[in-house]
Amino acid sequence: MTGRASAQAALETRRSVLRAAAELASVEGLDSVTIGRLADRLGMSKAGVIGQFRSKEKLQLETVELVLEDVRARVWKPVCHLDAGLPRLLAVCASWVRYAADPGYSGGCLLTQVTYDYDGRTGAVHDRIAEGRARWREVLRRDIDTAVAAGDLPPGTDAAQVVYGLESLAAGITPARLLHGDDQTEDWALRGMHAILGAPSTG
Amino acid sequence: MTGRASAQAALETRRSVLRAAAELASVEGLDSVTIGRLADRLGMSKAGVIGQFRSKEKLQLETVELVLEDVRARVWKPVCHLDAGLPRLLAVCASWVRYAADPGYSGGCLLTQVTYDYDGRTGAVHDRIAEGRARWREVLRRDIDTAVAAGDLPPGTDAAQVVYGLESLAAGITPARLLHGDDQTEDWALRGMHAILGAPSTG
DNA sequence: GATTTAAGAGTACGATCGTTCGTACGTCAA
DNA sequence: TTGACGTACGAACGATCGTACTCTTAAATC
Numbered sequence A, B: 001m002t003g004r005a006s007a008q009a010a011l012e013t014r015r016s017v018l019r020a021a022a023e024l025a026s027v028e029g030l031d032s033v034t035i036g037r038l039a040d041r042l043g044m045s046k047a048g049v050i051g052q053f054r055s056k057e058k059l060q061l062e063t064v065e066l067v068l069e070d071v072r073a074r075v076w077k078p079v080c081h082l083d084a085g086l087p088r089l090l091a092v093c094a095s096w097v098r099y100a101a102d103p104g105y106s107g108g109c110l111l112t113q114v115t116y117d118y119d120g121r122t123g124a125v126h127d128r129i130a131e132g133r134a135r136w137r138e139v140l141r142r143d144i145d146t147a148v149a150a151g152d153l154p155p156g157t158d159a160a161q162v163v164y165g166l167e168s169l170a171a172g173i174t175p176a177r178l179l180h181g182d183d184q185t186e187d188w189a190l191r192g193m194h195a196i197l198g199a200p201s202t203g
Numbered sequence C: 001g002a003t004t005t006a007a008g009a010g011t012a013c014g015a016t017c018g019t020t021c022g023t024a025c026g027t028c029a030a
Numbered sequence D: 001t002t003g004a005c006g007t008a009c010g011a012a013c014g015a016t017c018g019t020a021c022t023c024t025t026a027a028a029t030c
Helices: A002-026 A035-042 A046-052 A056-076 A086-101 A110-118 A124-148 A161-173 A173-180 A183-196 B004-028 B035-042 B046-051 B056-076 B084-100 B111-118 B124-149 B161-171 B172-178 B185-196
Strands: none
Touching: A002 A035, A002 A046, A002 A056, A002 A110, A035 A046, A046 A056, A046 A110, A046 B111, A056 A086, A056 A110, A056 A124, A056 A161, A086 A124, A086 A161, A086 A173, A086 A183, A110 A124, A110 A161, A110 A173, A110 B111, A110 B172, A124 A161, A124 B124, A124 B172, A161 A173, A161 A183, A161 B161, A161 B172, A161 B185, A173 A183, A173 B111, A173 B124, B004 B035, B004 B056, B004 B111, B035 B046, B046 B161, B056 B084, B056 B111, B084 B124, B084 B161, B084 B172, B084 B185, B111 B124, B111 B161, B111 B172, B124 B161, B161 B172, B161 B185
16 A cells, blocks of 8 residues: 555645646746756656656646646636526636736746647647637537527527637737736736627726 | 859758748747757758758747748738728738638647747747737737727727737637637637627628 | 859767666555 | 555666757859
């Protein structure tokens, strides 16, 4: 059997490695995260870093898993208890843009970064990102359909088009912030989302 | 003096290197473009590849310059002769999304790729991208202001917000296409832009 | 036709990449 | 206390990175 204290210490190590990997990846991209640099940054040996995972790709995948969980916890979880349909959609948009504008990584929202980085590649990371995004789209689409059924959105609304607009506006926050220093990105994105959803934007 | 024929051959080499670099960068990102892989792909030696440029960063910068020129030629140039204001804005949107949906690189629009890749970094590539995007924003903003003055957009229109919406919708095309295989991204983006600009979307 | 010039090949350099090995140390069960 | 187990280390592997050099070769100028 695995010892308890050592297992907990190992878990602690995993988390610190993943946290460092996420921070680094947000700035320079997921494949600029090298074992050696992580080892240096953490004061560990390369073997100690990679030993927790079995390969670099596994480490990358776990990093993706970490950020997906982070988004789920900070964007979806605070609003999932609300009434399905437009109310929850508006709340999702608010927490979404808030997260994107202040994700806790110095290189901006890591999910956006990895999404645009791996969209054109093949492999496990691409597939995982595509799957995660597809699920998120599904969540949004369901609430859009509910809103249409409730009469909160016009009948005949193209849910896919609405989803596209929302995710594009959310993803635009990071480059606007980091390339131009825009500090109103959260407002811009949220107002755009409200326009799409037919909600009045309070000044 | 530089010979004419050899200089032309060298220029040919430059272009083929840059074209290969752009194609590779669109898929795997600008810093996955290594001298060795370019040399292999082009059937050249590493020295022959890098000899045209003085360092890898110079090659990266010239690749960025190439794609900026490409966008200018294929997005802006076809519509720049139109009347300033809303007419030209609508035409820009059309050629913009058309370009983003079919940029000629197998990894999607390279400008979008590099933008989201380097937004959080420091260095010459980041700075050049930021400068290019700032100029593009300026072009858009001017036509928006003209449209407002002409009464084609409501007075009090927030030009920065409109610009943000347009560039976000354009940038959303690539991941939607490549991650989910969406083939209606051009429509989605264009309709979203028309909604922002208050133009009716013809079905 | 001889001289000059530059493009590109070839080779090598030190650094770093991801990965694998043997080993030392600490923790648990027996 | 002993034995088994797992963590993390240090060292080393072959491969590849960007760059710097020499050398060949072909074109341009005289």
